[in-house]
Amino acid sequence: MTDLTRDQVRLSRRMSLVLRHRPEVAGLTLDANGWVPVADFLTALGISRTELDLVVANNDKSRFAVAAGDDGVERIRASQGHSRRVEVDLDLPPAEPPATLFHGTPRANLDSIRRDGLRPRSRHHVHLSVDVPTALVVGRRRSADVVVFEVAAGAMAAAGHVFHRSANGVWLTSVVTPQHLSIKRTNT
Template identity: 50%
Template sequence: MTDDLVSTSKFLSLILRHAPEKIGLALDPQGWADIGQLLTQSASHGRPISREHLDDVVARDSKTRYAISDDGLRIRANQGHSLAAVDIALPAATPPAMLFHGTASRFVEAIRVAGLLSGSRNHVHLSANHATAVAVGERHGKPVVLTVDAAAMQAQGHVFYVSDNGVWLTQAVPAGFIGFP
């Protein structure tokens, strides 16, 4: 992605996941925003985005962070929201027996004690494959990949969801379900 596409993607992430009020944008309870309003409000706050550029960002985002509605009128982030009022209304799903979580080595001891917590987000993010977890961990420092016994968690009543871009979500992962390297 070019620098301009990356910059726009980061802006969309801020607005659609964390702070729509920064540009006066309204999200519905499932996190959808009207694209016309997004483009108008972005421009009025010094960040003009054309519809073609928006479509290009969505199409070229390697992590498929954003979804455009079937009618082409709305956009939302697929996961990663910190807004309590947003519930992207995913149905519960049966996860693979094992999931992965990429983190930085400096966080491992805290995770041993507290497990994986959602922090400022609405869910803990998990990957279905090791390689994705490594890439996630690298964004935060020296990567460490933890395994999560998702089958055992689900058997004990923990609920999982899978976002449109394949990220597995759950409220928290108690330390007893985590495998450490």
């Protein structure tokens, strides 16, 4: 995996907008599982297959998946992160999480998370990372002042919480209650 160029980063953001939040801006409709035919996607975004493949292959978070359906038609979708306004079922089976997962967030969210836990807000799921460095990167997207929470995922699963693992390794769950959270690291 190589770093994306500035133009590829812009394209990746545009792809995320269309596949995760607002497919209608490109005149597209996602199927029930978030897929759209690659040919339709290329036409709607006015890009080449080479440009698409470079962004998909080199995206640091593997945000996109390309696969052929039973009908042989190649399709693309976002691996996770869809807004609630986009009705999709990623059809991810329940998965047994590791004992501990992590969530990085701006320090400004600390009090509300201690009080209410982690909520998906405008997304379908809460996103969790497998390690502290990844959680720090995620948290730093919005602020340099980051807190990393340790999530007692194994205990949550034992208590009946359902977890899913997306194709790019992000762990998803509907909510993380305050009692399953502790501060792992602060970055000031």
